[in-house]
Amino acid sequence: MAITASAPVLEMRGVTQWFGGFRALDNVDFHVEPGEIVALCGENGSGKSTLIKILAGINAPDPASRLFVGGREVPLPLAPGQFRDLGLAFVHQDLGLARSLTVAENLVQGELGSARARSAISWRREHRRVRELLESYDVHIDPQVPVNLLPPVGQALVAIVRAAEELKRYRDRADVAQSILVLDEPTVFLPESGVDFLFDLVRTVVAGGTSTIFISHDLAAVRALCHRVVVLRDGRLAGQAPISEIDDRTLIDMIVGQESGGLVGHTHRRSGTADIGSAPVVASVRGLRGGQVRDTSFDVRSTEIVGLAGLLGSGAEEVPYLCFGAQRSEAGTMVLDGRSIALPAFKPWNALAAGVALVPADRRRDGIAPMLTVSENATILVNDRYTRFGAIQGRRLAARVDTLVEKFDVRPRRPAALIGRLSGGNQQKVVLAKWLETGPRLLLLHEPTQGVDVAARAEIYRLVREATEAGMATVWVSSDFEELVAVCDRVLIMADGVVRAELTGDEITEERISAAVYEFSAQVADALAEAAGIVAEAAASLGEPATATNTATELTKGPASDVDN
Amino acid sequence: MSTTEVAPGAPGTPGAAGSPSGPALGTSGGRPSGGADRYVVLAERLALPVAWLALIIIYSILRPDTFPTWTNISNILGGIQAVLFALALAALMPTMAGDFDLSLGGIMGLTAIFVGWLNTFQGVNIWLACLIGLVVALLCGAINAFLVVTCDSDALIITLGTGAIYLGIVFVIARGELITGIDRALSQATFTTRLAEIPLEFYYALALMLIIWAVSSFTPLGLRVLFVGKARDVARLSGIRVNRIRWGGFVLGGLLAGFAGVCLLGTTGTADPTGTAQYLLPAYAAVFLGATTIRPGRFNAIGTGVAVYFLATGVNGLQLLGQRSSVQQLFYGGALVAAVVLSRQLGRRH
Numbered sequence: 001m002a003i004t005a006s007a008p009v010l011e012m013r014g015v016t017q018w019f020g021g022f023r024a025l026d027n028v029d030f031h032v033e034p035g036e037i038v039a040l041c042g043e044n045g046s047g048k049s050t051l052i053k054i055l056a057g058i059n060a061p062d063p064a065s066r067l068f069v070g071g072r073e074v075p076l077p078l079a080p081g082q083f084r085d086l087g088l089a090f091v092h093q094d095l096g097l098a099r100s101l102t103v104a105e106n107l108v109q110g111e112l113g114s115a116r117a118r119s120a121i122s123w124r125r126e127h128r129r130v131r132e133l134l135e136s137y138d139v140h141i142d143p144q145v146p147v148n149l150l151p152p153v154g155q156a157l158v159a160i161v162r163a164a165e166e167l168k169r170y171r172d173r174a175d176v177a178q179s180i181l182v183l184d185e186p187t188v189f190l191p192e193s194g195v196d197f198l199f200d201l202v203r204t205v206v207a208g209g210t211s212t213i214f215i216s217h218d219l220a221a222v223r224a225l226c227h228r229v230v231v232l233r234d235g236r237l238a239g240q241a242p243i244s245e246i247d248d249r250t251l252i253d254m255i256v257g258q259e260s261g262g263l264v265g266h267t268h269r270r271s272g273t274a275d276i277g278s279a280p281v282v283a284s285v286r287g288l289r290g291g292q293v294r295d296t297s298f299d300v301r302s303t304e305i306v307g308l309a310g311l312l313g314s315g316a317e318e319v320p321y322l323c324f325g326a327q328r329s330e331a332g333t334m335v336l337d338g339r340s341i342a343l344p345a346f347k348p349w350n351a352l353a354a355g356v357a358l359v360p361a362d363r364r365r366d367g368i369a370p371m372l373t374v375s376e377n378a379t380i381l382v383n384d385r386y387t388r389f390g391a392i393q394g395r396r397l398a399a400r401v402d403t404l405v406e407k408f409d410v411r412p413r414r415p416a417a418l419i420g421r422l423s424g425g426n427q428q429k430v431v432l433a434k435w436l437e438t439g440p441r442l443l444l445l446h447e448p449t450q451g452v453d454v455a456a457r458a459e460i461y462r463l464v465r466e467a468t469e470a471g472m473a474t475v476w477v478s479s480d481f482e483e484l485v486a487v488c489d490r491v492l493i494m495a496d497g498v499v500r501a502e503l504t505g506d507e508i509t510e511e512r513i514s515a516a517v518y519e520f521s522a523q524v525a526d527a528l529a530e531a532a533g534i535v536a537e538a539a540a541s542l543g544e545p546a547t548a549t550n551t552a553t554e555l556t557k558g559p560a561s562d563v564d565n
Numbered sequence: 566m567s568t569t570e571v572a573p574g575a576p577g578t579p580g581a582a583g584s585p586s587g588p589a590l591g592t593s594g595g596r597p598s599g600g601a602d603r604y605v606v607l608a609e610r611l612a613l614p615v616a617w618l619a620l621i622i623i624y625s626i627l628r629p630d631t632f633p634t635w636t637n638i639s640n641i642l643g644g645i646q647a648v649l650f651a652l653a654l655a656a657l658m659p660t661m662a663g664d665f666d667l668s669l670g671g672i673m674g675l676t677a678i679f680v681g682w683l684n685t686f687q688g689v690n691i692w693l694a695c696l697i698g699l700v701v702a703l704l705c706g707a708i709n710a711f712l713v714v715t716c717d718s719d720a721l722i723i724t725l726g727t728g729a730i731y732l733g734i735v736f737v738i739a740r741g742e743l744i745t746g747i748d749r750a751l752s753q754a755t756f757t758t759r760l761a762e763i764p765l766e767f768y769y770a771l772a773l774m775l776i777i778w779a780v781s782s783f784t785p786l787g788l789r790v791l792f793v794g795k796a797r798d799v800a801r802l803s804g805i806r807v808n809r810i811r812w813g814g815f816v817l818g819g820l821l822a823g824f825a826g827v828c829l830l831g832t833t834g835t836a837d838p839t840g841t842a843q844y845l846l847p848a849y850a851a852v853f854l855g856a857t858t859i860r861p862g863r864f865n866a867i868g869t870g871v872a873v874y875f876l877a878t879g880v881n882g883l884q885l886l887g888q889r890s891s892v893q894q895l896f897y898g899g900a901l902v903a904a905v906v907l908s909r910q911l912g913r914r915h
Contacts, residue, residue, distance in 0.1 A: 367799060369799050387785060390784055
């Protein structure tokens with residue numbers, strides 16, 4: 001890759017971003033050379049997204065922050081959409097495609113409004129043109145196929161081609177040689193075999209005169225594709241280096257950091273002397289498969305809080321929903337208090353009856369009915385215990401709600417208030433109260449403190465710990481590793497749909513969790529890359545398309561594993 | 566105290582995927598927090614009953630000889646208006662569970678014609694015919710439930726289609742003609758026998774309203790329906806059997822529409838295949854208007870009842886004032902639009 005000595009295509013100097021009292025970015029310098037693929041790495045909350053959102057015109061940074069595009073200074077903040085006039089294009093994780101429309105329609109859409117679109121569209125001509133266009137990027141996809149019938153890789157390729165075409169039109173229009181493609185976690189949901197296609201495409205696009213910013217957790221992908229890596233940590237530039245001059249260990253240390261910060265709330269952990277080993281197993285999950293989860297097994301004992309940690313796409317975030325029957329699993333059993341449950345046939349109402357509780361991450365959509373009252377939300381699952389002759393005994397129920405509101409410290413103490421008007425933390429306390437009232441045996445928590453203030457967070461830790469110590473088993477999935485350290489008796493590390501490691505006792509530190517999560521993700525990727533050839537051969541002999549080895553295979557024939565439902 | 570969020574998705578827009586999200590009005594009930602607030606809540610809850618009272622007073626002043634008479638009161642409460650009352654309660658059933666059913670008018674017409682046809686052309690005993698008619702209505706509701714809930718399709722579009730099918734069957738059965746000569750026993754049981762000058766069918770519908778009100782307000786089932794209607798995903802992830810409750814809404818809606826059909830047959834004494842499509846609009850107008858009163862922000866039975874007779878009074882008075890009966894549609898349509906818009910504006914006020 002020839003990197004010329006001209007000015008950087010993009011340069012950000014001294015970028016600082018405050019959100020209220022929180023400094024998300026602190027004096028960060030960042031630049032992209034012409035023809036370069038730069039990886040932007042860092043943990044959740046390290047400031048990657050904040051930086052990118054400044055380019056997208058969503059965030060307004062501090063006045064001292066400066067931005068140069070092609071050597072010319074551009075005043076910040078950018079207006080939303082202004083990035084198009086600066087020769088920037090974004091491909092986000094959700095790809096932003098109209099999924100029910102065809103590939104051609106998605107690609108032609110960008111040209112609508114231009115002069116040539118005023119005449120009637122000849123679809124035959126468009127299909128031919130789009131086919132040629134895709135071929136020019138060495139992408140072999142039928143333009144007439146609806147996007148949602150493509151495998152995930154195919155969808156990602158279409159999104160990237162669309163962005164590349166947008167940039168090409170910009171370069172023609174503005175008569176410049178350079179533009180910038182921003183890829184935001186594009187590989188998370190892709191099978192390893194598909195990533196190669198994506199990398200080939202990105203290299204093709206870069207060769208055409210586009211620099212690329214590649215945001216990813218996937219260190220193997222970073223190593224395979226990028227020229228230089230830039231690491232952010234806690235809003236600061238943690239380091240940068242040409243990828244060939246840095247080994248994985250150093251890179252992970254750079255991302256995770258060495259110093260052990262002040263970890264709050266160790267008090268919620270079980271004391272070291274208490275023996276968990278003798279407590280009976282409450283829930284035993286075996287061979288769970290579904291979504292990104294491939295083959296996961298784990299036990300949770302009575303009085304135990306087990307943390308699940310993994311990067312986005314590792315499958316960890318799907319485990320609670322699979323175990324609750326809210327997301328369909330393909331295989332797996334769960335033995336709950338000695339009773340065996342086939343998970344593929346498990347439904348939420350079975351879960352409720354069996355004593356499984358789920359606190360979902362998306363509280364506003366899945367956790368609370370905002371237009372109903374605190375009282376109604378808290379008692380919906382147990383109000384049939386407060387009936388006589390089929391009618392609810394309002395006074396008895398109200399007395400119980402008063403007790404609950406007190407016990408769970410719901411503020412304000414007004415059961416008749418609409419829950420939608422409470423703060424996030426208080427809403428979550430009600431959700432917790434709702435489930436703990438059912439007396440569950442297994443409590444599944446997914447990001448239970450997302451959007452919850454510090455005080456309520458501590459309260460939630462305490463409530464879950466108390467309920468667990470009364471004999472319940474708890475699974476706690478969180479991307480906030482500090483939180484896992486604060487509450488968990490044991491932490492399981494997931495990568496690529498499988499439990500890879502277990503941390504217990506003193507091993508549970510934020511650094512170890514982070515390190516393990518990244519290390520295993522990288523290892524998995526390496527191992528898979530090696531195995532890909534063998535797998536592809538085996539698949540070919542079984543008559544399936546060998547997508548890993550043959551770039552010319554029509555992607556549309558691959559398994560449409562991500563059909564939108 | 567008296568606020569809510571604006572509900573996602575305007576009620577009745579296809580974009581809302583056939584789920585009436587409910588008027589975003591202030592809630593009520595529970596403990597009022599402060600003086601001024603309490604009056605706002607009370608005013609919201611009582612606005613419609615007060616408007617109804619105002620209509621009655623105005624019409625009584627304008628037409629003192631014809632409006633406030635027992636004959637006219639019987640006219641307003643019984644007869645066709647009682648049929649509409651029953652149909653509005655039918656429409657309330659799927660609406661409470663967050664669905665729409667536009668086929669209820671068709672189900673009502675089908676039941677009326679089918680019962681009349683069984684009784685006159687097939688010589689089936691009138692009570693047996695009514696029973697069979699109700700079973701048919703229930704099956705129509707079950708077909709809707711299967712297509713919308715089990716097959717997971719858009720409720721608006723599906724029931725628009727099935728409603729047309731049910732009405733089509735009406736025309737096939739009746740060959741487009743009036744069916745006359747129906748056993749007078751049915752008329753006696755619904756329309757001609759009166760209690761305090763008011764036809765019996767009014768009391769039937771009133772009893773149904775009270776039952777629906779009691780079940781929806783004071784039983785665990787009623788609260789589960791509320792959750793399904795207001796926050797379907799939450800209900801699902803809380804282990805509530807959402808589909809079962811939605812099935813119940815369609816099936817009960819069908820059954821009640823069948824009951825309305827039986828009342829219609831008893832009231833008119835003839836089965837008219839052409840006259841049933843127009844009932845759906847006022848029924849839904851009453852359901853949505855009813856959600857702005859008594860328990861603002863929630864679809865509720867008593868509010869629906871009040872709204873039915875608010876609309877009936879309004880139309881009756883306009884006719885006494887010499888307006889043509891075609892003004893009805895204007896009035897009903899206006900009320901439906903006003904109810905929905907007003908409640909959303911009120912919801913945004915806070």
